Amino acid sequence: MEAAPPPSAAGKFVVVGGGIAGVTCAEQLAIHFPSEDILLITASPVIKAVTNFKQVSKVLEEFDVEEQPSTMLEKRFPNIKVIESGVKQLKSEEHCILTEDGSQHVYKKLCLCAGAKPRLICEGNPYVLGIRDTDSAQEFQKQLTKAKRIMIIGNGGIALELVYEIEGCEVIWAIKDKAIGNTFFDAGAAEFLTSELIAEKPEAKIAHKRTRYTTEGRKKEAGTKANASNIGSALGPDWHEGLNLKGTKEFSRKIHIETKCEVKKIYLQQEFKISKKKSLAFPRDHHNQTLITDKEIWPVYVELTNEKIYGCDFIVSATGVIPNIEPFLCGNNFDLGEDGGLKVDDHMHTSLPDVYAAGDICTASWQPSPVWQQMRLWTQARQMGWYAAKCMAAASVGDSIDMDFSFELFAHVTKFFNYKVVLLGKYNAQSLGSDHELMLRCTKGQEYVKVVMQNGRMMGAVLIGETDLEETFENLILNQMNLSSYGEDLLDPNIDIEDYFD
Numbered sequence: 352m353e354a355a356p357p358p359s360a361a362g363k364f365v366v367v368g369g370g371i372a373g374v375t376c377a378e379q380l381a382i383h384f385p386s387e388d389i390l391l392i393t394a395s396p397v398i399k400a401v402t403n404f405k406q407v408s409k410v411l412e413e414f415d416v417e418e419q420p421s422t423m424l425e426k427r428f429p430n431i432k433v434i435e436s437g438v439k440q441l442k443s444e445e446h447c448i449l450t451e452d453g454s455q456h457v458y459k460k461l462c463l464c465a466g467a468k469p470r471l472i473c474e475g476n477p478y479v480l481g482i483r484d485t486d487s488a489q490e491f492q493k494q495l496t497k498a499k500r501i502m503i504i505g506n507g508g509i510a511l512e513l514v515y516e517i518e519g520c521e522v523i524w525a526i527k528d529k530a531i532g533n534t535f536f537d538a539g540a541a542e543f544l545t546s547e548l549i550a551e552k553p554e555a556k557i558a559h560k561r562t563r564y565t566t567e568g569r570k571k572e573a574g575t576k577a578n579a580s581n582i583g584s585a586l587g588p589d590w591h592e593g594l595n596l597k598g599t600k601e602f603s604r605k606i607h608i609e610t611k612c613e614v615k616k617i618y619l620q621q622e623f624k625i626s627k628k629k630s631l632a633f634p635r636d637h638h639n640q641t642l643i644t645d646k647e648i649w650p651v652y653v654e655l656t657n658e659k660i661y662g663c664d665f666i667v668s669a670t671g672v673i674p675n676i677e678p679f680l681c682g683n684n685f686d687l688g689e690d691g692g693l694k695v696d697d698h699m700h701t702s703l704p705d706v707y708a709a710g711d712i713c714t715a716s717w718q719p720s721p722v723w724q725q726m727r728l729w730t731q732a733r734q735m736g737w738y739a740a741k742c743m744a745a746a747s748v749g750d751s752i753d754m755d756f757s758f759e760l761f762a763h764v765t766k767f768f769n770y771k772v773v774l775l776g777k778y779n780a781q782s783l784g785s786d787h788e789l790m791l792r793c794t795k796g797q798e799y800v801k802v803v804m805q806n807g808r809m810m811g812a813v814l815i816g817e818t819d820l821e822e823t824f825e826n827l828i829l830n831q832m833n834l835s836s837y838g839e840d841l842l843d844p845n846i847d848i849e850d851y852f853d
Contacts, residue, residue: 362446362459364743367438369393371416371729372710372736373464374400374424379740381428388430390456391421392448394437398424401733408822409829410762411773412730438465438678443703460705460743463679463693464736467672467711467727472504472614478651478665479617482509491667495520498664500633502653504614505669506531508765513667514606515547515768521633523661525609525653539791540813543799547768607634612657617666623652630660672727674712688714697754698746699739707743709735717754722776722810722828723761730763760829761811764821773821776811776828777803783810792842800842807835 364387366377377391391398397418404414421433436450441461449455469481480491495501500521503510506528514524514531524531530541618626630652632643642659649662674692679685686694686702692714699707710732715725725731734757745752763774780787780803787810792800798816802809802824809827814820827834840846 362457363388363390364460364462364747365390365392365448365456365458366462366464367392367448368464368466368710368712369395369398369421369433370464370466370710371399371401371732372466372712372739373462374398375733375736376462376464376709376740376743377424377431378428379737380744381431383740383744385430388432389428390432390434390458391424392434392436392438392450392456393421394435394451396420396435398433400424407764408762408825410757410760410825411764411821412733412762413764414733416729440681441679441683441706443683443706446705458705460707460747462699462707462709462736462739462743463701463712464708464710464732464739465675465678465712467674469668470671470673472666472668472670473617476617476619476651476666478619479668480665481668482513494665500649500661500663501665501667502661502663503667503669504653505667505671507669507671508767510667510669511544511767513669520605522606523609523633523663524606525612525614525655527611527613529610531608539793539801540799540815543793543795543815544768544770546795547770605633609655609657609659612655612659614653615656616654618652618654620648620650620652623662628652628654628660630662633661672711674714676712686716688716690714698742698752699735700742700746707739709739720759723758724777724781726761726763728763734758760825762825767815770815771817773812773814773818775814775821775824776809778811778813779803780811790839790842792844802842804834807833809834 364380380389398421402415402417436452439449471481503524506526530538630645632645652662654660688694693701693708694716695713697717711727738755787805790802801813803811808831812824
């Protein structure tokens with residue numbers, strides 16, 4: 352007969368996942384409960400720590416992310432114990448989690464922060480690479496040194512950065528939208544940035560301030576780590592720093608974009624020969640649309656839904672992520688969101704008692720503020736991890752807690768193509784229907800400002816370049832002031848808008 356499950360009071364606070372959400376959550380719990388051991392279970396030998404955190408305004412924050420050996424976390428917080436192992440099973444009824452190394456840990460409160468994994472356009476094809484974490488970015492660099500042409504599938508942040516950073520290699524970029532960067536921009540902003548793609552890149556690389564600790568050295572001594580593709584946490588905006596993304600050819604940038612299409616079929620060299628189909632040469636001239644058959648033989652071929660076929664050395668799949676819920680499902684009845692994440696309420700609590708979730712693995716299922724939406728980004732991983740820890744702490748001592756202010760307004764600052772990019776609220780008019788209007792101001796090569804208005808109120812904004820408008824716009828969105836009387840003056844560069852609204 353099995354022993355009765357121990358009372359949950361005997362358990363600890365346990366956090367699963369060494370990415371931003373998990374580490375932030377563990378750190379906060381360690382601060383709340385300095386005399387208790389906090390367990391952090393992670394499959395990777397390095398963790399992701401937030402450094403140089405700056406609160407830029409009420410909700411905008413900037414920080415760097417550093418990969419560190421987990422021992423550094425234990426040094427900073429002596430009550431955090433890192434267990435370097437994957438999770439085998441969650442037994443939620445017994446409040447117990449089993450790890451791959453054969454041990455089991457009883458928890459009183461558990462937070463799942465296992466992130467997400469790349470959604471690959473096809474599994475098990477050696478010519479298809481997903482880029483999601485440091486390991487896969489390094490693998491990509493190795494492959495690229497031998498490549499003459501690659502194909503990039505996808506339209507998110509990683510695809511955008513990749514296309515901009517790769518040199519000396521032909522790039523064919525297939526996107527399902529009409530314009531690039533669809534998750535972040537509308538066509539106008541995309542156009543503003545596309546002109547940068549065609550421009551020659553400045554020689555001077557702007558130095559970034561993130562330092563890196565890589566897993567390379569550790570891996571060699573640890574022997575082959577469990578299938579490397581399963582671990583590692585998400586990359587962020589500077590992920591290509593320190594990687595030399597140069598192919599074999601001697602030019603800086605050659606990009607061809609195929610819009611409104613997806614991958615129909617992938618052929619290996621032999622299969623393609625047998626199919627007797629023809630592939631296309633790299634389109635040399637934007638104006639001359641004649642299609643020329645390719646003379647070269649490639650290791651892999653991609654047929655797109657627009658009927659075009661291109662050969663290449665390898666394919667980069669940058670088509671988004673899938674929440675990494677697999678290890679926790681067996682025997683547990685979690686409510687799942689439509690995007691495959693663990694549903695959480697406004698206290699980051701899943702549908703199972705004492706189990707919380709934060710970051711990419713979860714799906715926000717509360718009634719959100721009208722100007723907030725979930726996006727699987729570093730900033731939200733940090734905010735959710737931090738808030739989940741506060742909720743777990745409050746619940747364990749029977750306190751109630753208010754929803755954190757960071758969920759009042761969506762706010763994200765990042766860099767694309769060396770421009771500062773700030774996204775606020777419903778910056779792409781998400782879920783506003785046709786009942787909204789846009790106001791634009793654009794100076795080529797310098798700045799792009801777009802505001803989303805509804806019933807005279809500002810609902811969102813995209814700011815590219817050094818606009819200095821983020822605080823003013825953040826306030827206008829938060830206080831929902833009626834701006835009808837200002838009309839177009841709102842974006843007039845000769846009017847100092849801040850003076851109006853201080």
